[in-house]
Amino acid sequence: MSPQQHPILVTGGTGRQGGATARRLLSDSVPVRALVRDPAAPAARALADAGAELVTADFDTPSTLDAATAGVRGVFLIPPAVFGPSGWNRDMEAERGLAVLDAAKRANVEQIVFTGVASLGADSTWGQDGKRVIEDAVAASGLRYTLLRPVRFMENYLLRTSPVDGISNGVHKHIFPADQPLQMVALADIAAFAALAFADPDRLHGRTIELAGDAVLPSKAVALISAAIGHQVSYHELDESEADAIGEQIGNTWRLVRETGGWHADLAQLRHIYPELTTFESWLATTGVAKIKALLEGEPVGSPH
Template identity: 55%
Template structure:
Protein backbone atom coordinates (compact mmCIF):
# COMPACT_ATOMS: atom_id res chain seq x y z
CA UNK A 1 0.00 0.00 0.00
CA UNK A 2 1.37 3.41 -0.90
CA UNK A 3 1.42 6.15 1.71
CA UNK A 4 0.29 9.68 0.92
CA UNK A 5 1.67 10.99 4.21
CA UNK A 6 3.60 9.76 7.22
CA UNK A 7 1.52 12.04 9.43
CA UNK A 8 -0.62 10.17 11.98
CA UNK A 9 -3.62 11.75 13.68
CA UNK A 10 -4.00 10.45 17.24
CA UNK A 11 -7.37 10.87 18.92
CA UNK A 12 -7.82 10.47 22.65
CA UNK A 13 -4.34 11.92 22.96
CA UNK A 14 -4.86 13.36 26.44
CA UNK A 15 -6.14 9.98 27.66
CA UNK A 16 -4.33 6.76 28.43
CA UNK A 17 -4.08 4.89 25.13
CA UNK A 18 -3.92 7.92 22.86
CA UNK A 19 -1.29 9.58 25.01
CA UNK A 20 1.11 6.66 25.12
CA UNK A 21 0.59 5.97 21.42
CA UNK A 22 1.34 9.58 20.47
CA UNK A 23 4.50 9.54 22.58
CA UNK A 24 5.56 6.19 21.16
CA UNK A 25 5.18 7.38 17.57
CA UNK A 26 7.05 10.60 18.32
CA UNK A 27 9.85 8.60 19.97
CA UNK A 28 10.42 6.57 16.81
CA UNK A 29 10.42 9.71 14.64
CA UNK A 30 6.90 9.57 13.23
CA UNK A 31 5.16 12.92 12.70
CA UNK A 32 2.08 13.13 14.90
CA UNK A 33 -0.93 15.40 15.05
CA UNK A 34 -3.06 15.11 18.18
CA UNK A 35 -6.75 15.94 18.37
CA UNK A 36 -7.53 17.66 21.69
CA UNK A 37 -10.39 19.67 23.07
CA UNK A 38 -8.25 21.84 25.34
CA UNK A 39 -4.84 22.80 23.95
CA UNK A 40 -3.94 24.42 27.29
CA UNK A 41 -4.31 21.18 29.26
CA UNK A 42 -1.16 19.77 30.81
CA UNK A 43 -1.31 16.62 28.66
CA UNK A 44 -1.73 18.62 25.44
CA UNK A 45 1.10 20.94 26.36
CA UNK A 46 3.40 18.02 27.13
CA UNK A 47 2.64 16.42 23.76
CA UNK A 48 3.28 19.71 21.99
CA UNK A 49 6.61 20.02 23.80
CA UNK A 50 7.48 16.50 22.66
CA UNK A 51 6.93 17.54 19.04
CA UNK A 52 3.29 16.82 18.31
CA UNK A 53 1.23 19.15 16.17
CA UNK A 54 -1.91 20.10 18.12
CA UNK A 55 -5.30 20.24 16.42
CA UNK A 56 -8.18 21.58 18.47
CA UNK A 57 -11.41 19.72 17.90
CA UNK A 58 -14.16 17.50 19.14
CA UNK A 59 -15.88 14.35 17.87
CA UNK A 60 -19.17 16.22 18.09
CA UNK A 61 -17.91 19.05 15.85
CA UNK A 62 -17.51 17.42 12.42
CA UNK A 63 -15.84 20.44 10.86
CA UNK A 64 -13.01 20.32 13.42
CA UNK A 65 -12.49 16.60 12.82
CA UNK A 66 -12.36 17.18 9.06
CA UNK A 67 -9.75 19.91 9.56
CA UNK A 68 -7.68 17.67 11.82
CA UNK A 69 -7.72 14.89 9.20
CA UNK A 70 -6.49 17.13 6.39
CA UNK A 71 -3.17 15.89 5.04
CA UNK A 72 -3.14 12.86 7.33
CA UNK A 73 -2.10 9.43 6.06
CA UNK A 74 -3.22 7.32 9.03
CA UNK A 75 -5.17 7.68 12.26
CA UNK A 76 -5.37 6.15 15.72
CA UNK A 77 -9.02 6.06 16.69
CA UNK A 78 -10.17 6.11 20.31
CA UNK A 79 -13.79 7.32 20.41
CA UNK A 80 -14.40 9.34 23.56
CA UNK A 81 -16.25 7.62 26.36
CA UNK A 82 -20.00 8.16 26.42
CA UNK A 83 -20.75 7.08 29.98
CA UNK A 84 -23.12 9.29 31.92
CA UNK A 85 -25.63 9.19 34.75
CA UNK A 86 -27.82 6.79 32.80
CA UNK A 87 -25.01 4.47 31.73
CA UNK A 88 -23.41 4.02 28.33
CA UNK A 89 -24.87 6.00 25.43
CA UNK A 90 -24.12 3.37 22.82
CA UNK A 91 -25.83 5.17 19.97
CA UNK A 92 -23.76 8.31 20.54
CA UNK A 93 -20.57 6.25 20.71
CA UNK A 94 -21.41 4.59 17.40
CA UNK A 95 -22.37 7.91 15.80
CA UNK A 96 -19.03 9.44 16.80
CA UNK A 97 -17.00 6.49 15.58
CA UNK A 98 -18.80 6.08 12.26
CA UNK A 99 -18.71 9.81 11.57
CA UNK A 100 -14.93 9.82 12.15
CA UNK A 101 -14.45 6.88 9.75
CA UNK A 102 -16.52 8.63 7.08
CA UNK A 103 -14.55 11.84 7.55
CA UNK A 104 -11.27 9.93 7.31
CA UNK A 105 -12.35 8.31 4.06
CA UNK A 106 -13.43 11.68 2.65
CA UNK A 107 -10.05 13.17 3.63
CA UNK A 108 -8.14 10.42 1.83
CA UNK A 109 -6.78 8.75 4.96
CA UNK A 110 -5.49 5.31 4.03
CA UNK A 111 -5.16 3.43 7.31
CA UNK A 112 -6.88 3.42 10.71
CA UNK A 113 -5.85 1.62 13.88
CA UNK A 114 -8.95 1.36 16.06
CA UNK A 115 -8.53 0.38 19.70
CA UNK A 116 -11.61 -1.16 21.31
CA UNK A 117 -11.94 -3.75 24.09
CA UNK A 118 -11.55 -7.51 24.30
CA UNK A 119 -14.60 -9.72 24.72
CA UNK A 120 -15.17 -12.07 27.63
CA UNK A 121 -16.88 -14.64 25.39
CA UNK A 122 -15.19 -16.86 22.84
CA UNK A 123 -17.55 -15.77 20.07
CA UNK A 124 -16.56 -12.14 20.60
CA UNK A 125 -20.15 -10.99 20.95
CA UNK A 126 -20.08 -9.89 24.59
CA UNK A 127 -18.42 -6.65 25.50
CA UNK A 128 -18.84 -3.04 24.50
CA UNK A 129 -21.44 -3.43 21.80
CA UNK A 130 -21.07 0.12 20.54
CA UNK A 131 -17.42 -0.49 19.75
CA UNK A 132 -18.31 -3.68 17.87
CA UNK A 133 -20.66 -1.66 15.66
CA UNK A 134 -17.89 0.84 14.96
CA UNK A 135 -15.57 -2.07 14.16
CA UNK A 136 -18.10 -3.31 11.62
CA UNK A 137 -18.31 0.13 10.02
CA UNK A 138 -14.51 0.25 9.77
CA UNK A 139 -14.31 -3.23 8.23
CA UNK A 140 -16.86 -2.19 5.60
CA UNK A 141 -15.35 1.25 4.95
CA UNK A 142 -12.96 0.32 2.16
CA UNK A 143 -10.06 1.68 4.22
CA UNK A 144 -7.10 -0.33 5.41
CA UNK A 145 -7.46 -1.06 9.11
CA UNK A 146 -6.22 -2.89 12.17
CA UNK A 147 -8.36 -3.46 15.26
CA UNK A 148 -6.74 -3.76 18.69
CA UNK A 149 -8.79 -5.32 21.49
CA UNK A 150 -6.91 -4.91 24.77
CA UNK A 151 -7.81 -6.87 27.88
CA UNK A 152 -7.76 -5.30 31.34
CA UNK A 153 -5.05 -2.65 31.81
CA UNK A 154 -2.30 -3.35 34.33
CA UNK A 155 -2.50 0.37 35.09
CA UNK A 156 -5.98 -0.14 36.52
CA UNK A 157 -4.27 -0.81 39.84
CA UNK A 158 -3.63 2.95 40.00
CA UNK A 159 -7.35 3.73 40.02
CA UNK A 160 -8.75 5.45 43.10
CA UNK A 161 -12.26 5.82 44.46
CA UNK A 162 -13.83 3.04 42.39
CA UNK A 163 -15.90 0.17 43.82
CA UNK A 164 -13.72 -2.35 41.97
CA UNK A 165 -10.13 -2.18 40.76
CA UNK A 166 -7.49 -0.05 42.38
CA UNK A 167 -6.28 -0.75 45.92
CA UNK A 168 -8.08 0.63 48.95
CA UNK A 169 -6.87 0.07 52.53
CA UNK A 170 -4.75 -2.88 51.45
CA UNK A 171 -7.62 -4.53 49.58
CA UNK A 172 -7.92 -5.05 45.85
CA UNK A 173 -11.54 -5.87 45.03
CA UNK A 174 -12.74 -7.06 41.65
CA UNK A 175 -15.34 -9.22 39.91
CA UNK A 176 -13.18 -12.21 39.14
CA UNK A 177 -13.05 -15.55 41.02
CA UNK A 178 -9.84 -16.23 42.89
CA UNK A 179 -8.90 -19.38 40.99
CA UNK A 180 -9.13 -18.12 37.39
CA UNK A 181 -6.23 -16.43 35.57
CA UNK A 182 -7.17 -12.98 34.31
CA UNK A 183 -5.42 -11.54 31.27
CA UNK A 184 -4.00 -8.01 31.41
CA UNK A 185 -1.94 -5.69 29.22
CA UNK A 186 0.42 -2.80 29.90
CA UNK A 187 -0.85 0.31 28.13
CA UNK A 188 2.66 0.93 26.75
CA UNK A 189 2.35 -2.35 24.86
CA UNK A 190 -0.88 -1.25 23.20
CA UNK A 191 1.16 1.66 21.83
CA UNK A 192 3.82 -0.73 20.56
CA UNK A 193 1.27 -2.79 18.62
CA UNK A 194 -0.21 0.42 17.19
CA UNK A 195 3.24 1.60 16.12
CA UNK A 196 4.00 -1.75 14.48
CA UNK A 197 0.76 -1.53 12.54
CA UNK A 198 1.49 2.03 11.40
CA UNK A 199 5.00 0.97 10.36
CA UNK A 200 3.73 -1.95 8.25
CA UNK A 201 0.06 -1.45 7.36
CA UNK A 202 0.19 -4.02 4.57
CA UNK A 203 1.15 -6.70 7.10
CA UNK A 204 -1.42 -5.70 9.71
CA UNK A 205 -4.34 -4.74 7.46
CA UNK A 206 -7.43 -6.77 8.30
CA UNK A 207 -6.05 -8.09 11.59
CA UNK A 208 -8.02 -8.09 14.83
CA UNK A 209 -5.58 -8.52 17.71
CA UNK A 210 -6.76 -9.39 21.20
CA UNK A 211 -4.03 -7.94 23.43
CA UNK A 212 -2.65 -9.22 26.73
CA UNK A 213 0.82 -9.71 28.13
CA UNK A 214 0.15 -11.93 31.13
CA UNK A 215 -2.51 -14.01 32.85
CA UNK A 216 -2.41 -14.26 36.64
CA UNK A 217 -5.09 -15.04 39.16
CA UNK A 218 -6.08 -11.96 41.12
CA UNK A 219 -4.49 -13.29 44.36
CA UNK A 220 -1.25 -13.96 42.43
CA UNK A 221 -1.24 -10.38 41.16
CA UNK A 222 -1.90 -9.07 44.67
CA UNK A 223 1.00 -11.14 46.00
CA UNK A 224 3.28 -9.76 43.28
CA UNK A 225 2.32 -6.20 44.21
CA UNK A 226 2.93 -6.96 47.89
CA UNK A 227 6.41 -8.29 47.16
CA UNK A 228 7.27 -5.37 44.86
CA UNK A 229 5.99 -2.54 47.08
CA UNK A 230 6.40 -3.82 50.63
CA UNK A 231 2.69 -3.20 51.27
CA UNK A 232 0.55 -6.21 52.14
CA UNK A 233 -2.24 -6.44 49.56
CA UNK A 234 -5.04 -9.00 49.57
CA UNK A 235 -7.63 -9.74 46.95
CA UNK A 236 -11.37 -9.80 47.71
CA UNK A 237 -14.06 -10.94 45.30
CA UNK A 238 -17.00 -8.61 44.85
CA UNK A 239 -20.30 -10.31 45.58
CA UNK A 240 -22.92 -10.83 42.89
CA UNK A 241 -25.15 -8.27 44.60
CA UNK A 242 -22.31 -5.72 44.60
CA UNK A 243 -21.68 -6.37 40.91
CA UNK A 244 -25.36 -6.01 40.03
CA UNK A 245 -25.52 -2.74 41.93
CA UNK A 246 -22.83 -1.36 39.59
CA UNK A 247 -24.98 -1.98 36.53
CA UNK A 248 -26.28 -4.80 34.33
CA UNK A 249 -23.06 -5.12 32.30
CA UNK A 250 -20.97 -5.44 35.46
CA UNK A 251 -23.34 -8.05 36.87
CA UNK A 252 -23.21 -9.96 33.60
CA UNK A 253 -19.41 -9.91 33.65
CA UNK A 254 -19.45 -11.28 37.23
CA UNK A 255 -21.59 -14.22 36.13
CA UNK A 256 -19.72 -14.85 32.89
CA UNK A 257 -16.41 -15.04 34.73
CA UNK A 258 -17.86 -17.80 36.93
CA UNK A 259 -19.06 -19.68 33.88
CA UNK A 260 -15.48 -20.04 32.69
CA UNK A 261 -15.48 -17.05 30.35
CA UNK A 262 -12.55 -14.67 30.09
CA UNK A 263 -10.35 -12.80 27.65
CA UNK A 264 -8.76 -14.84 24.87
CA UNK A 265 -5.53 -13.18 23.75
CA UNK A 266 -2.94 -15.60 22.33
CA UNK A 267 -0.04 -14.30 24.41
CA UNK A 268 2.72 -16.50 22.86
CA UNK A 269 1.63 -15.41 19.36
CA UNK A 270 1.62 -11.77 20.43
CA UNK A 271 5.11 -12.16 21.83
CA UNK A 272 6.24 -13.40 18.41
CA UNK A 273 5.08 -10.05 17.00
CA UNK A 274 6.35 -7.99 19.95
CA UNK A 275 9.14 -9.84 21.81
CA UNK A 276 9.28 -7.18 24.52
CA UNK A 277 5.65 -7.72 25.52
CA UNK A 278 5.56 -7.06 29.26
CA UNK A 279 4.64 -9.63 31.86
CA UNK A 280 3.04 -8.34 35.05
CA UNK A 281 6.34 -8.71 36.91
CA UNK A 282 8.18 -6.82 34.15
CA UNK A 283 5.60 -4.03 34.28
CA UNK A 284 6.00 -3.80 38.05
CA UNK A 285 9.78 -3.69 37.79
CA UNK A 286 9.76 -1.10 35.03
CA UNK A 287 7.33 1.43 36.45
CA UNK A 288 4.27 -0.07 38.10
CA UNK A 289 5.76 -0.88 41.50
CA UNK A 290 7.30 2.56 41.98
CA UNK A 291 4.05 4.34 41.22
CA UNK A 292 1.98 1.93 43.31
CA UNK A 293 4.40 2.25 46.23
CA UNK A 294 4.09 6.03 46.05
CA UNK A 295 0.29 5.82 46.11
CA UNK A 296 0.25 3.25 48.90
CA UNK A 297 2.82 5.15 50.98
CA UNK A 298 0.73 8.32 50.64
CA UNK A 299 -2.45 6.56 51.70
CA UNK A 300 -0.69 5.03 54.69
CA UNK A 301 0.34 8.53 55.81
CA UNK A 302 -3.18 9.90 55.30
CA UNK A 303 -4.70 7.12 57.44
CA UNK A 304 -2.46 7.92 60.40
Protein backbone atom coordinates (compact mmCIF):
# COMPACT_ATOMS: atom_id res chain seq x y z
CA MET A 1 0.00 0.00 0.00
CA SER A 2 1.43 3.39 -1.01
CA PRO A 3 1.52 6.14 1.65
CA GLN A 4 -1.31 8.01 -0.10
CA GLN A 5 -3.53 4.95 0.28
CA HIS A 6 -3.26 5.02 4.06
CA PRO A 7 -6.23 6.75 5.66
CA ILE A 8 -6.47 10.08 7.42
CA LEU A 9 -7.82 9.81 10.96
CA VAL A 10 -10.46 12.48 11.49
CA THR A 11 -11.26 13.20 15.12
CA GLY A 12 -14.51 14.97 15.85
CA GLY A 13 -15.94 13.32 12.77
CA THR A 14 -19.51 13.68 14.00
CA GLY A 15 -18.96 17.36 14.80
CA ARG A 16 -19.09 20.34 12.50
CA GLN A 17 -15.43 20.80 11.55
CA GLY A 18 -14.55 17.11 11.67
CA GLY A 19 -17.63 16.16 9.69
CA ALA A 20 -16.94 18.75 7.01
CA THR A 21 -13.33 17.61 6.76
CA ALA A 22 -14.22 13.93 6.55
CA ARG A 23 -16.71 14.62 3.76
CA ARG A 24 -14.22 16.79 1.86
CA LEU A 25 -11.51 14.14 2.06
CA LEU A 26 -13.91 11.42 0.95
CA SER A 27 -15.03 13.57 -1.98
CA ASP A 28 -11.34 13.86 -2.94
CA SER A 29 -11.09 10.03 -2.83
CA VAL A 30 -8.91 10.12 0.29
CA PRO A 31 -9.51 7.18 2.66
CA VAL A 32 -10.94 8.38 5.98
CA ARG A 33 -11.00 6.75 9.38
CA ALA A 34 -13.40 8.61 11.66
CA LEU A 35 -12.97 8.49 15.42
CA VAL A 36 -16.37 8.15 17.09
CA ARG A 37 -17.62 7.27 20.54
CA ASP A 38 -20.87 5.68 19.35
CA PRO A 39 -20.75 4.03 15.92
CA ALA A 40 -24.52 3.59 16.00
CA ALA A 41 -25.19 7.34 16.29
CA PRO A 42 -26.91 8.80 13.21
CA ALA A 43 -24.00 11.15 12.42
CA ALA A 44 -21.55 8.25 12.65
CA ARG A 45 -23.70 6.05 10.44
CA ALA A 46 -23.91 8.85 7.87
CA LEU A 47 -20.12 8.99 7.75
CA ALA A 48 -19.93 5.24 7.29
CA ASP A 49 -22.51 5.40 4.51
CA ALA A 50 -20.35 8.05 2.83
CA GLY A 51 -17.40 5.65 2.86
CA ALA A 52 -15.57 6.37 6.10
CA GLU A 53 -14.14 3.63 8.27
CA LEU A 54 -15.38 4.05 11.83
CA VAL A 55 -13.16 3.45 14.84
CA THR A 56 -14.45 3.62 18.40
CA ALA A 57 -12.23 5.50 20.81
CA ASP A 58 -12.45 7.97 23.67
CA PHE A 59 -10.26 11.03 24.18
CA ASP A 60 -10.47 10.49 27.92
CA THR A 61 -9.29 6.88 27.68
CA PRO A 62 -5.87 7.19 26.01
CA SER A 63 -5.41 3.42 25.71
CA THR A 64 -8.22 3.37 23.11
CA LEU A 65 -6.38 5.79 20.85
CA ASP A 66 -3.62 3.45 19.72
CA ALA A 67 -5.97 1.38 17.58
CA ALA A 68 -7.39 4.59 16.10
CA THR A 69 -3.99 5.92 15.00
CA ALA A 70 -2.48 2.61 13.84
CA GLY A 71 -1.78 2.63 10.11
CA VAL A 72 -2.91 6.17 9.35
CA ARG A 73 -0.71 8.69 7.58
CA GLY A 74 -2.23 11.81 9.08
CA VAL A 75 -4.55 13.04 11.81
CA PHE A 76 -7.08 15.86 11.68
CA LEU A 77 -7.10 16.82 15.33
CA ILE A 78 -9.93 18.66 17.05
CA PRO A 79 -10.37 17.51 20.64
CA PRO A 80 -13.68 18.30 22.33
CA ALA A 81 -13.50 21.63 24.15
CA VAL A 82 -15.10 21.81 27.58
CA PHE A 83 -16.94 24.98 28.56
CA GLY A 84 -18.74 25.35 31.87
CA PRO A 85 -19.98 28.01 34.27
CA SER A 86 -16.42 28.99 35.17
CA GLY A 87 -15.28 29.20 31.54
CA TRP A 88 -13.05 26.96 29.44
CA ASN A 89 -11.53 23.84 30.98
CA ARG A 90 -8.05 24.45 29.61
CA ASP A 91 -6.48 21.41 31.23
CA MET A 92 -9.02 18.86 30.00
CA GLU A 93 -8.93 20.17 26.44
CA ALA A 94 -5.14 20.14 26.42
CA GLU A 95 -4.97 16.63 27.89
CA ARG A 96 -7.29 15.33 25.19
CA GLY A 97 -5.27 16.86 22.40
CA LEU A 98 -1.96 15.69 23.82
CA ALA A 99 -3.30 12.16 24.24
CA VAL A 100 -4.06 11.93 20.52
CA LEU A 101 -0.71 13.48 19.64
CA ASP A 102 1.12 10.95 21.81
CA ALA A 103 -0.78 8.08 20.19
CA ALA A 104 0.07 9.49 16.75
CA LYS A 105 3.77 9.59 17.59
CA ARG A 106 3.67 6.02 18.88
CA ALA A 107 2.06 4.96 15.60
CA ASN A 108 4.65 6.83 13.50
CA VAL A 109 1.99 9.03 11.94
CA GLU A 110 3.55 11.48 9.47
CA GLN A 111 1.33 14.55 9.77
CA ILE A 112 -1.03 16.45 12.08
CA VAL A 113 -3.50 19.13 11.06
CA PHE A 114 -4.83 20.79 14.19
CA THR A 115 -7.74 23.21 14.22
CA GLY A 116 -8.10 25.59 17.12
CA VAL A 117 -9.44 29.14 17.28
CA ALA A 118 -8.44 32.47 15.76
CA SER A 119 -6.47 34.99 17.79
CA LEU A 120 -8.09 37.81 19.72
CA GLY A 121 -4.92 39.14 21.26
CA ALA A 122 -3.14 37.16 23.97
CA ASP A 123 -6.15 36.95 26.27
CA SER A 124 -6.78 33.34 27.30
CA THR A 125 -10.40 34.06 28.31
CA TRP A 126 -11.33 33.78 24.61
CA GLY A 127 -10.68 30.04 24.87
CA GLN A 128 -7.25 30.03 23.27
CA ASP A 129 -5.26 28.74 26.24
CA GLY A 130 -5.81 24.99 26.01
CA LYS A 131 -5.57 25.11 22.22
CA ARG A 132 -2.23 26.91 22.38
CA VAL A 133 -0.84 24.16 24.62
CA ILE A 134 -1.77 21.64 21.93
CA GLU A 135 -0.36 23.85 19.17
CA ASP A 136 2.98 24.13 20.95
CA ALA A 137 3.14 20.36 21.43
CA VAL A 138 2.27 19.70 17.78
CA ALA A 139 4.95 22.14 16.61
CA ALA A 140 7.53 20.42 18.84
CA SER A 141 6.47 16.89 17.86
CA GLY A 142 8.83 16.46 14.91
CA LEU A 143 5.86 15.64 12.64
CA ARG A 144 4.77 17.59 9.61
CA TYR A 145 2.02 19.87 10.82
CA THR A 146 -0.35 22.68 9.96
CA LEU A 147 -2.21 24.76 12.55
CA LEU A 148 -5.58 26.17 11.48
CA ARG A 149 -7.19 28.96 13.48
CA PRO A 150 -10.71 29.59 12.16
CA VAL A 151 -12.77 32.64 13.06
CA ARG A 152 -16.54 32.58 13.62
CA PHE A 153 -18.41 30.13 11.39
CA MET A 154 -20.94 31.31 8.81
CA GLU A 155 -22.97 28.30 9.95
CA ASN A 156 -23.44 29.99 13.33
CA TYR A 157 -26.46 31.73 11.82
CA LEU A 158 -28.06 28.28 12.06
CA LEU A 159 -27.56 27.89 15.82
CA ARG A 160 -30.70 27.40 17.88
CA THR A 161 -29.66 27.04 21.52
CA SER A 162 -26.74 29.43 21.91
CA PRO A 163 -27.24 32.51 24.15
CA VAL A 164 -25.92 34.58 21.24
CA ASP A 165 -25.89 33.96 17.48
CA GLY A 166 -28.54 32.25 15.40
CA ILE A 167 -31.84 33.90 14.51
CA SER A 168 -34.83 33.94 16.83
CA ASN A 169 -38.12 35.78 16.23
CA GLY A 170 -36.56 37.80 13.46
CA VAL A 171 -33.57 38.93 15.51
CA HIS A 172 -29.90 38.00 15.30
CA LYS A 173 -28.17 39.10 18.49
CA HIS A 174 -24.46 39.08 19.14
CA ILE A 175 -21.60 40.82 20.89
CA PHE A 176 -19.95 42.18 17.73
CA PRO A 177 -20.13 45.90 16.85
CA ALA A 178 -22.75 46.44 14.15
CA ASP A 179 -20.54 48.92 12.28
CA GLN A 180 -17.32 46.87 12.27
CA PRO A 181 -16.61 44.22 9.60
CA LEU A 182 -16.92 40.78 11.14
CA GLN A 183 -14.65 38.07 9.78
CA MET A 184 -16.33 34.70 9.28
CA VAL A 185 -15.54 31.40 7.59
CA ALA A 186 -17.53 28.57 6.04
CA LEU A 187 -16.98 25.12 7.50
CA ALA A 188 -16.31 23.88 3.98
CA ASP A 189 -13.28 26.17 3.76
CA ILE A 190 -11.79 24.82 6.98
CA ALA A 191 -12.16 21.38 5.43
CA ALA A 192 -10.64 22.63 2.17
CA PHE A 193 -7.52 23.94 3.90
CA ALA A 194 -7.15 20.69 5.84
CA ALA A 195 -7.49 18.74 2.58
CA LEU A 196 -4.84 20.95 0.94
CA ALA A 197 -2.47 20.26 3.82
CA PHE A 198 -2.97 16.50 3.59
CA ALA A 199 -2.69 16.49 -0.20
CA ASP A 200 0.68 18.26 -0.13
CA PRO A 201 2.18 17.94 3.38
CA ASP A 202 5.21 20.09 2.55
CA ARG A 203 3.26 23.05 1.15
CA LEU A 204 1.65 24.13 4.42
CA HIS A 205 4.09 22.46 6.81
CA GLY A 206 4.88 24.62 9.82
CA ARG A 207 2.22 27.18 8.94
CA THR A 208 -0.16 28.75 11.44
CA ILE A 209 -3.12 29.99 9.42
CA GLU A 210 -5.67 32.46 10.77
CA LEU A 211 -8.62 31.32 8.67
CA ALA A 212 -11.50 33.46 7.41
CA GLY A 213 -13.42 33.69 4.16
CA ASP A 214 -15.10 37.08 4.31
CA ALA A 215 -15.57 40.19 6.43
CA VAL A 216 -19.09 41.61 6.53
CA LEU A 217 -20.78 44.18 8.76
CA PRO A 218 -23.22 42.31 11.04
CA SER A 219 -25.90 44.79 10.01
CA LYS A 220 -25.24 44.08 6.33
CA ALA A 221 -25.21 40.33 6.95
CA VAL A 222 -28.76 40.38 8.32
CA ALA A 223 -29.82 42.63 5.43
CA LEU A 224 -28.49 40.03 3.00
CA ILE A 225 -30.28 37.27 4.91
CA SER A 226 -33.51 39.32 4.92
CA ALA A 227 -33.38 39.85 1.19
CA ALA A 228 -32.65 36.19 0.57
CA ILE A 229 -35.36 34.67 2.76
CA GLY A 230 -38.04 37.31 2.15
CA HIS A 231 -38.49 38.26 5.79
CA GLN A 232 -36.97 41.05 7.83
CA VAL A 233 -34.17 40.02 10.17
CA SER A 234 -32.61 42.68 12.39
CA TYR A 235 -29.33 42.78 14.26
CA HIS A 236 -29.21 43.43 17.98
CA GLU A 237 -25.76 44.40 19.26
CA LEU A 238 -25.57 43.45 22.92
CA ASP A 239 -24.31 46.17 25.22
CA GLU A 240 -21.76 45.39 27.89
CA SER A 241 -24.31 44.80 30.64
CA GLU A 242 -26.31 42.41 28.46
CA ALA A 243 -23.15 40.48 27.61
CA ASP A 244 -22.12 40.26 31.28
CA ALA A 245 -25.61 39.08 32.22
CA ILE A 246 -25.23 36.05 29.93
CA GLY A 247 -21.95 35.02 31.54
CA GLU A 248 -18.41 36.02 32.39
CA GLN A 249 -17.00 34.49 29.20
CA ILE A 250 -19.41 36.43 26.98
CA GLY A 251 -18.72 39.68 28.82
CA ASN A 252 -14.96 39.20 28.62
CA THR A 253 -15.16 38.49 24.91
CA TRP A 254 -17.38 41.56 24.35
CA ARG A 255 -14.61 43.71 25.82
CA LEU A 256 -11.83 41.83 24.08
CA VAL A 257 -13.39 42.34 20.64
CA ARG A 258 -13.49 46.08 21.22
CA GLU A 259 -9.95 46.20 22.60
CA THR A 260 -8.41 44.25 19.72
CA GLY A 261 -10.65 45.24 16.82
CA GLY A 262 -11.65 41.63 16.25
CA TRP A 263 -9.96 39.03 14.07
CA HIS A 264 -7.30 39.89 11.50
CA ALA A 265 -7.00 36.98 9.08
CA ASP A 266 -5.27 37.96 5.82
CA LEU A 267 -8.03 37.36 3.28
CA ALA A 268 -5.85 38.17 0.28
CA GLN A 269 -3.20 35.67 1.32
CA LEU A 270 -5.85 33.04 2.04
CA ARG A 271 -7.30 33.51 -1.45
CA HIS A 272 -3.83 33.09 -2.88
CA ILE A 273 -3.63 29.69 -1.19
CA TYR A 274 -7.23 28.75 -1.96
CA PRO A 275 -8.90 30.89 -4.65
CA GLU A 276 -12.31 29.25 -4.11
CA LEU A 277 -12.65 30.75 -0.63
CA THR A 278 -16.33 31.14 0.25
CA THR A 279 -17.83 34.61 0.57
CA PHE A 280 -20.82 35.16 2.82
CA GLU A 281 -23.07 35.83 -0.17
CA SER A 282 -21.93 32.65 -1.91
CA TRP A 283 -22.50 30.67 1.31
CA LEU A 284 -26.04 32.04 1.49
CA ALA A 285 -26.68 31.21 -2.15
CA THR A 286 -25.33 27.66 -2.04
CA THR A 287 -26.44 26.37 1.36
CA GLY A 288 -27.23 29.09 3.89
CA VAL A 289 -30.58 30.35 2.68
CA ALA A 290 -32.15 26.92 2.37
CA LYS A 291 -30.99 25.93 5.84
CA ILE A 292 -32.06 29.19 7.45
CA LYS A 293 -35.50 28.90 5.85
CA ALA A 294 -35.83 25.32 7.05
CA LEU A 295 -34.93 26.29 10.61
CA LEU A 296 -37.24 29.28 10.68
CA GLU A 297 -40.20 27.52 9.09
CA GLY A 298 -43.20 28.08 11.33
CA GLU A 299 -41.38 30.65 13.47
CA PRO A 300 -42.31 34.35 13.35
CA VAL A 301 -39.13 35.67 11.77
CA GLY A 302 -40.30 39.20 11.07
CA SER A 303 -42.30 41.10 8.53
CA PRO A 304 -42.24 39.98 4.92
CA HIS A 305 -40.71 42.39 2.43
